[in-house]
Amino acid sequence: MSASRHPALLSADPELASFVAAEEVLQAQTLRLIPSENYVSAAVLEASGTVLQNKYSEGYPGRRYYEGQQNIDRVEALAIERAKGLFGVDHANVQPYSGSPANLAVYLAFAKPGDTVMGMALPMGGHLTHGWGVSATGSWFRGVQYGVRADTGLIDYDAVRDLALAERPKLIFCGGTALPRTIDFAAFAEIAREAGSILVADVAHIAGLIAGGAHPSPADHVDVVSTTTHKTLRGPRGAMLMCREEHAKAIDKAVFPGLQGGPHNQTTAGIAVALHEAAQPSFTAYAHQVVANAKALAAALLQKGFDLVSGGTDNHLILIDLTGKDVPGKIAAKALDRAGIVVNYNTVPFDPRKPFDPSGIRIGTPSLTSRGLSTEHMPLVADWISRAVDAAAKGDEQALAAIRAEVTDLMAAFPAPGLPLS
Known part of the structure; x- marks a missing residue:
């Protein structure tokens, strides 16, 4: 057991410290095959547990509602620049608390309640926040879903196009949580163009593969890229929204003040470290x-x-x-x-x-x-x-x-x- 590695926690709350120690042992001894889980580096762990936790920072770098942001602004600006460089995008917002709020911000930026939105059906491998009925996105918006072929298990892009042209959704989501095959972002982009829809790539699962060059990037094809920062990217539990410059203001306004207050600065620091690690040759080797x-x-x-x-x-x-x-x-x-x-x-x-x-x-x-x-x-x-x-x-x-x-x-x-x- 390693509760002794957390001496302050052990002293203040031995019971909780024992739970942490038990989890360390469990993660060390088991073969973890859940595709949305990973191990962060010691550097990401350290960055996520710093005194940045103590600072409230509503707003964006250079435009805060609280003073004393000299160092916080530098941390967030660094994470933004690293995200833009790694993924080849015009704009990045690193403040979303997790993937679901990030996707909800996309709805707030581009759609109004009752608008039609389109995503992969949850049982077919999609995500709750792509307009599925039990999600807020399926309650507040009119969700229509595409799926996969019964004979191949693959997305039928002709069927996706037919549905998009029939429904003319405000948003189309591509990506999901149980998709074992490469996503054809170019095909989705052509469908969205014909339907007059905003195209969103939810790459939460494959962001690390994209960063490492092991999966095609959506950056040149979609309006918005949504991703968590853990999973294959090996960062802390957070999220990012990346987009074309023309959508930057709408995305930022949707995240704050639309949905959130102050960002979790310690998580932003962990994201910055993870993005730096993902830019190294060793990460490319890992992704492949x-x-x-x-x-x-x-x-x-x-x-x-x-x-x-x-x-x-x-x-x-x-x-x-x-x-x-x-x-x-x-x-x-x-x-x-x-x-x-x-x-x-x-x-x-x-x-x-x-x-x-x-x-x-x-x-x-x-x-x-x-x-x-x-x-x-x-x-x-x-x-x-x-x-x-x-x-x-x-x-x-x-x-x-x-x-x-x-x-x-x-x-x-x-x-x-x-x-x-x-």
Whole structure:
């Protein structure tokens, strides 16, 4: 346990310190395959825990409502310039608290309640904030959804175009949370142009791959880019909105004062560090390794008889349909967790099961890549997953315990960045 690494916390609140220490151990010893999770560097952790926490900074650099911003302005300006340089955009706003508020700011900037908006349906791999009914975006706006083909699991761009031209949405979102294939931003841009729509690329999952050159960039094709700053980008839990200069004023006004008060300056500092790290050659190698690992893992899972949505992956994410294994996704995910393999249960396209008890699991390779695992390890990871799913079907807890011991041994040989455990 490493609560001693947080002496002030240990002294002030031993109970909470013990929870933090337990989480450090859990993250160190388990194989984390949730595609939206990663490990931040020690530098990002340090920046996120600085005295910048103490400062209130409503407004933007040079235009604040509080005094004493000399250093805060420099921090935020640095993060902005790094975001613009890394992603090749005209304007960047680094203040959104997280991805959902960032997307909501896009609605506030360009649409009015009741306007039609278009995004990928949640069960098909989209995100709640792309106009899905249970989200505020689906309540305040008229959401219409596109999906994927039943036979291929791929986006049918002709069908997307037909829907866009029929509905003429104010906004079109491309991107999602369970898309294992490359997004054709140019195709979406042509559709949005024909429909007279504002095009938004939600690249929260793939921002790090874009930064590292392992996925095409939307910068030259879309009006707005929305992203979180964690996931593949390996930053703190925050978000950014990037756009063409013509939309800069509308985006900034929507974030503040439209939706938020003062930014979280300590998070802005962590974002700045992560963007600096993402501009290094080592990050490019990491981004390409994430994709190589995912492709190798997908191939190994196919050899084990797993059914992968769209037949594989082009990025960091693999969506597995367990219908053929006769094990529901939720049961499989919980069994894998007991085996030391952390995934999330997930709906698959055209899933006949309910969202809270779906047919699939969603996995990804960012975290294991950050630990230094490579393609040579992916057959072993696939074997663990296969054995754990079989054990889940049989209720074999002894088999799950054996896998967990193997996982713990391998994780000890590949320490995670930023974790204070040896």
